[in-house]
Amino acid sequence: MNLITDITDIKTLQGQLRLKLLSMYNQAHAGHIGCSLSCIDLMIATLVLRKREQDTFLLSKGHAAASLYTCLNYLGEISDETLATYYLNGTSLPAHPAPKQHLGIPFATGSLGHGLPIGTGIAQAGKLMGDDSRVFVLMSDGETNEGTTWEAAHFAIQHGLDNLIVLIDKNGLQGFGQTVDVMGDTADVKTWNAIGFDTEVVDGHDISELVATVDRLTANANGKPKLLIAKTIKGKGVSYMENRLEWHYLPMTEAQYEQAHTEVSERYFQPHPA
Known part of the structure; x- marks a missing residue:
C-alpha cells in the first residue's frame, strides 16, 4: 500500500501527473483530455495510494486511458519509453485500454x-476463493445510463460483494450534453442507496477525503457493495477546459498546451522560497 500523508506532497503529485498527462496528449495531438483530468485524482486515491x-x-471509462497510463507509469508498471509511444502506430497504449499488454490493464474497456x-x-471470485482481495471499478456518470451497469449492480447486492468498491466520476457531462438532460441523473445517491449499496458522496478532487472514505467503507464488512459518487469537474486544473463539453473531444493547439502547463504549474506547485 502506498502512503502519502503530507498534503503538500499530495498536491505536488496531482500536479506532476497532470503535467505528464498533458504532455502525452500534446505529443499525440489527441482528444479526451477533459475526462482524464476529471478522474485522475480518483486514480491517485485508489490505484496509486490504496490498491x-x-x-x-x-478503468471502465476507457476513453480516459491516458490517466490510467500516467498512473501506471508513476507506479513503475509502464516505462517512460513505452509511455512515449502513446497513440502511435503499434503502441501498447492506444486511445482505449488494450488487454494482455500490461499487468495493470487486465481487460479492454x-x-x-x-x-x-x-x-x-x-469480486465474486474473490469471495468464492475466500481471499481478502478487493476490486476497484472507476466509471463515468454516463455509464450509469447503461443496462449492464444495473444488472451488475443487482448481482453485486444479491451476492453481498462488500469487496467491490465502485467510483463514479460525476462531472455532469457526457458525449452529447449534460448528463441530467440525456437520461436524467442516474448517478444519484438515493437511487444507489435504495437498491442496497453502501454509498457516500465525496469531493472527487480532494485526495485526503477520497482516501479516508475508501478506508472507512472498506473497513465495513457489512455485506454491501461500496460506492463513492465523486463530484468532479471535467478538465479540472485547466481553466479553459473546466466544465466544457468540447474538451471531451478536442486536442490542444501548442498555445493551449503552454497555457495549460502554466496553469497547472501555478495551481499545484508550491513556490520555492527566494
Missing part, C-alpha cells in the same frame, strides 16, 4: 458499461 498487490483496478460487470465477476 494492494492482490487487488484489481478497472473501450465500450462503456462493461467495467462493472467484469468487476463484479472478479
Whole structure:
C-alpha cells in the first residue's frame, strides 16, 4: 500500500501527473483530455495510494486511458519509453485500454458499461476463493445510463460483494450534453442507496477525503457493495477546459498546451522560497 500523508506532497503529485498527462496528449495531438483530468485524482486515491498487490483496478471509462497510463507509469508498471509511444502506430497504449499488454490493464474497456460487470465477476471470485482481495471499478456518470451497469449492480447486492468498491466520476457531462438532460441523473445517491449499496458522496478532487472514505467503507464488512459518487469537474486544473463539453473531444493547439502547463504549474506547485 502506498502512503502519502503530507498534503503538500499530495498536491505536488496531482500536479506532476497532470503535467505528464498533458504532455502525452500534446505529443499525440489527441482528444479526451477533459475526462482524464476529471478522474485522475480518483486514480491517485485508489490505484496509486490504496490498491494492494492482490487487488484489481478497472478503468471502465476507457476513453480516459491516458490517466490510467500516467498512473501506471508513476507506479513503475509502464516505462517512460513505452509511455512515449502513446497513440502511435503499434503502441501498447492506444486511445482505449488494450488487454494482455500490461499487468495493470487486465481487460479492454473501450465500450462503456462493461467495467462493472467484469468487476463484479472478479469480486465474486474473490469471495468464492475466500481471499481478502478487493476490486476497484472507476466509471463515468454516463455509464450509469447503461443496462449492464444495473444488472451488475443487482448481482453485486444479491451476492453481498462488500469487496467491490465502485467510483463514479460525476462531472455532469457526457458525449452529447449534460448528463441530467440525456437520461436524467442516474448517478444519484438515493437511487444507489435504495437498491442496497453502501454509498457516500465525496469531493472527487480532494485526495485526503477520497482516501479516508475508501478506508472507512472498506473497513465495513457489512455485506454491501461500496460506492463513492465523486463530484468532479471535467478538465479540472485547466481553466479553459473546466466544465466544457468540447474538451471531451478536442486536442490542444501548442498555445493551449503552454497555457495549460502554466496553469497547472501555478495551481499545484508550491513556490520555492527566494
